[in-house]
Amino acid sequence: MATITVPENVSVFLLDIEGTTTPITFVKDILFSYIKDHLEEYLGAHWEEDECKQDVQLLKKQTEEDLKQNRACAVHAVDQTVHTDEEKAIREVVDSVLWQMAADRKTTALKQLQGHMWRSAYASGKIKGEVYQDVVPAIRRWRQYGIKVYIYSSGSIEAQKLLFGFSVEGDLLDLFAGHFDTNIGAKVESKSYEKIAQRIGCSPEEIMFLTDVTREAKAAEDAGLNVALVVRPGNMELTEEERNHYRTITTFSQLELSKNA
Numbered sequence: 001m002a003t004i005t006v007p008e009n010v011s012v013f014l015l016d017i018e019g020t021t022t023p024i025t026f027v028k029d030i031l032f033s034y035i036k037d038h039l040e041e042y043l044g045a046h047w048e049e050d051e052c053k054q055d056v057q058l059l060k061k062q063t064e065e066d067l068k069q070n071r072a073c074a075v076h077a078v079d080q081t082v083h084t085d086e087e088k089a090i091r092e093v094v095d096s097v098l099w100q101m102a103a104d105r106k107t108t109a110l111k112q113l114q115g116h117m118w119r120s121a122y123a124s125g126k127i128k129g130e131v132y133q134d135v136v137p138a139i140r141r142w143r144q145y146g147i148k149v150y151i152y153s154s155g156s157i158e159a160q161k162l163l164f165g166f167s168v169e170g171d172l173l174d175l176f177a178g179h180f181d182t183n184i185g186a187k188v189e190s191k192s193y194e195k196i197a198q199r200i201g202c203s204p205e206e207i208m209f210l211t212d213v214t215r216e217a218k219a220a221e222d223a224g225l226n227v228a229l230v231v232r233p234g235n236m237e238l239t240e241e242e243r244n245h246y247r248t249i250t251t252f253s254q255l256e257l258s259k260n261a
Contacts, residue, residue: 003256004228004247012177012200012207013142014225016187017153017160019212019235026130032101034121035114039097042117043090051116058109059096106154108182115156122166129163131172132232138252139175145257148177152196152209157181188215193223210252214242228255 018027046052100110121127139149151160157179164172177200184199185192197204204224211217212235217227229238229246238248249255 003254004249005256005258006208007205007226008258009206010208010226011147012202013139013147013149014152014180014193014196014207014209014220015149016209016211016213016216016230017151017155017163019232020210020230021131021135021151022163023130023132023232024234030127030130031114031118034127035101035117036098038117038121040090040094042120043093047086047090055109055113055116056093058112059093062107062109063096106182106186108156111154111156111159111182115159115162118159118162122162127166129165129167131164131167131169132251134251134253136169136172136175138255142257143175147257148200149175150178150180150196150200151176152180152184152187152192154182154187157183187211187213188219190219190222193220193225197223197225208255210249212236214238214246217246 015021018024043052097110097113100107118127122129142149151164153160155163160179160181161173164176180196180199184195193204193207193209197207200207205226208226208228209217209220210228210230211220212230212232214229214236217229221227227246229242229248231238231248231250238246
């Protein structure tokens with residue numbers, strides 16, 4: 001695949017995580033599997049703690065919102081206060097979380113609880129964040145050119161910082177100027193990217209967004225961002241139309257900066 005020349009006015013790279021900086025297999029087979037395998041145990045150990053109570057309340061609000069909008073939701077409503085039977089209440093939270101994960105929901109409530117669970121796993125060394133080999137050298141090169149690098153992921157900001165802070169290559173957090181998650185808006189909505197540009201303090205045309213998801217690419221493009229699709233092993237196959245429309249790379253090293261360092 002040929003290199004892509006980054007427009008000279010680009011001063012910011014905005015990066016997706018799953019399938020872009022980090023293998024999909026790590027997210028699905030390590031991170032998500034950890035949640036499924038340890039969820040009930042985690043809730044039982046932390047049930048009476050304020051942070052866990054807040055997580056459960058947020059899940060409850062999400063269920064109520066789903067019902068209001070006539071969306072599908074888990075069979076049980078999440079409630080931490082009504083049930084005197086703690087085991088039953090925990091089971092209902094487990095059912096809700098597993099249902100959301102199976103449905104590939106990106107709700108803030110789900111991501112917040114997951115982030116708190118991953119925090120203890122990273123801190124104890126049970127999990128180390130994975131990144132593609134081309135990612136760190138590329139970001140260091142971009143930074144030498146004065147380009148700022150931000151992350152925008154459906155995973156919570158805390159989960160993002162854990163992945164890069166406890167990575168197989170050490171603490172990488174100093175490579176990033178900031179992080180965004182679904183609190184700023186859904187990744188498939190163009191308004192989210194407009195808000196990010198406002199928050200960073202630049203025009204959309206000064207940002208280059210890298211993702212493996214075409215719906216996200218379209219939303220960013222509609223907002224005026226420069227876009228490139230990242231084609232990694234295990235990522236969703238692109239249609240011929242998508243390949244013709246979007247610029248694609250298989251490695252960050254294919255991005256050629258037009259500026260002089």
